Amino acid sequence: MGDIDGLDKVGNPAQMGGIETSVLDNGPGRGTRIAWINTGTGLRYKVLLDRAMDIADAFCNQHSLAWLSHVGVTSPQPFSDKGIDWIRTFGGGLLVTCGLSHVGGPESDQYGDRGLHGLISHCQAEIESIIQPDPAMGRMEMSITGRIRETKVFGPSLELRRTISGTLGQPQIRIHDEVINRGNTSAPHMLLYHFNLGWPLADEGTDILWKGTWQPRLDPSQHQIFREGNNFRKCPAPLDAHSGGGEEVAIIDPVADESGTSVCGLHNEKLGLALSIAFNKNQLPWLTNWQHWGKGEYVTGLEPGTHPPIGQAKAREEGTLIQLEPGESRSYDLTIEVKQDPESIKTFLNQF
Numbered sequence: 001m002g003d004i005d006g007l008d009k010v011g012n013p014a015q016m017g018g019i020e021t022s023v024l025d026n027g028p029g030r031g032t033r034i035a036w037i038n039t040g041t042g043l044r045y046k047v048l049l050d051r052a053m054d055i056a057d058a059f060c061n062q063h064s065l066a067w068l069s070h071v072g073v074t075s076p077q078p079f080s081d082k083g084i085d086w087i088r089t090f091g092g093g094l095l096v097t098c099g100l101s102h103v104g105g106p107e108s109d110q111y112g113d114r115g116l117h118g119l120i121s122h123c124q125a126e127i128e129s130i131i132q133p134d135p136a137m138g139r140m141e142m143s144i145t146g147r148i149r150e151t152k153v154f155g156p157s158l159e160l161r162r163t164i165s166g167t168l169g170q171p172q173i174r175i176h177d178e179v180i181n182r183g184n185t186s187a188p189h190m191l192l193y194h195f196n197l198g199w200p201l202a203d204e205g206t207d208i209l210w211k212g213t214w215q216p217r218l219d220p221s222q223h224q225i226f227r228e229g230n231n232f233r234k235c236p237a238p239l240d241a242h243s244g245g246g247e248e249v250a251i252i253d254p255v256a257d258e259s260g261t262s263v264c265g266l267h268n269e270k271l272g273l274a275l276s277i278a279f280n281k282n283q284l285p286w287l288t289n290w291q292h293w294g295k296g297e298y299v300t301g302l303e304p305g306t307h308p309p310i311g312q313a314k315a316r317e318e319g320t321l322i323q324l325e326p327g328e329s330r331s332y333d334l335t336i337e338v339k340q341d342p343e344s345i346k347t348f349l350n351q352f
Contacts, residue, residue: 007135016040017168018132019142021049029073035130035144037164043171043338045094050076050124052148053162056093060171060338065275066094067198067299076122082106086116092196092299094336097121099191100150100158100179104311111188114312118190120160123148133168140168149182157183158324171338178331181324188312189322192288192305193334195277197266202300206235209276209352210252210264210287210302217249217308225291226250232291235266235300242294250289251308256281263351264302274339276348279304283332304334 010016017040024032033049034056045058045066056073058065069092077089083106090096098117106115125146133142143165151157161178181187216226224241225232225248232250239246254262264287265276286308290301306322307315315321324330339345 010135013133013135016133016135017142019130019144021130024073027072029075032073032075033124034073037142037144037166037173039166039171040168041171041338042340043173045173047144047164048073048093049127049146052097052121052123052160053125053144053146053164054093054097054121055095055164055173056091058094060273060340063200063271063273064198065201065338067092067196067202069297076124078119078122080122081115081119082113084116086121089122092198094195094197095175096194096196097160097191098194098303098305098309099189100160101156101188101190102312103190103192103305103307104309104314107311107313109313111312111316117192117194117309118150120148120150123150123160125162135168142166142168151182155183155185156187157181158187158189171340173336175334175336176331177333178329179324180329181326184326186323186325188316189324189330190305190307190312190315191284191332192303192307192309193279193284195302195336196299197275197302198299200271201266201268201273201275202235202298203268203270204235204237205268205270207267207269207349208233208235208289208291208300208302209267209349210254210289211352212252212254212262212287214250214252214289217251223248232289236293238295238298239293240295242292242297244294246294247290247292249291249309252287252289253285254281254287254304262287262304263348264304265348266300266302267345267349272340272342272345274345274348276335276337276339277302277304278335278337280333283330284334
């Protein structure tokens, strides 16, 4: 953003950035409410108001940051919580929220039937507020807040209150979530932030950045990438082995700094571009790295969560499943930042 003198040349703040709401009118997402958010720095992104306020497209100048699947944006399908139906409407995008009560594969037990990654991403937001920046009045902050409910009669009844905010002139996305049990009985709770990073940010040679002890999701003999001694910290060329459902996943216990902050991200040296994701390890103690390098379907996921994607049954068995009592809430904070100047990239890389 230019210096403050430029304010004398601008009458409408939207010329500098801000939040614009709209409705998609074509394709499988027809009728879906969205919000385009422009930070005025080259970072701009699309929030899907009818899909839990998740983030679809995201760009830094001419470069896409997010992976978009063949599916693209679809309208919410609130009865999709069966088996692996979730992938039928998995549009990719910078962020897909998984939960609020189940994260992992489909499963069934005495507590009910649960589909892949839960239901919250198909729930529509009730928008509470949109606050626009007003540089002439010295207000550079902007935000959008909504309530998303995962509920049914007789419970459980969980509510996600999400605020996505930023500052005009700063290449950041800030997410503050509060999950509240609005029911009158105890409710299980799991949450995972499924960040999906694609080309050109993710490209052959791009560094995949995280720090911590790790283990492959499956038996090591079933992994070709996540094996000791193998370089799984750089994006490879597209892999024939990842055609169709080929993928690999590592579960990470991330390192945190003195403030409790853990950081992960990607760095593309060729583009001079990095993206960092910072989160509070006390809130989100686990990180999952998904790698799927299929031709025409090239993506890596960095996924902070309350749990790895192990499912409600396994978490209950391990004694790690969160139970929210009536009226109880938990908060979560994440910051996504684009870095382009050499000094900030150097500082970011020094954390790993």
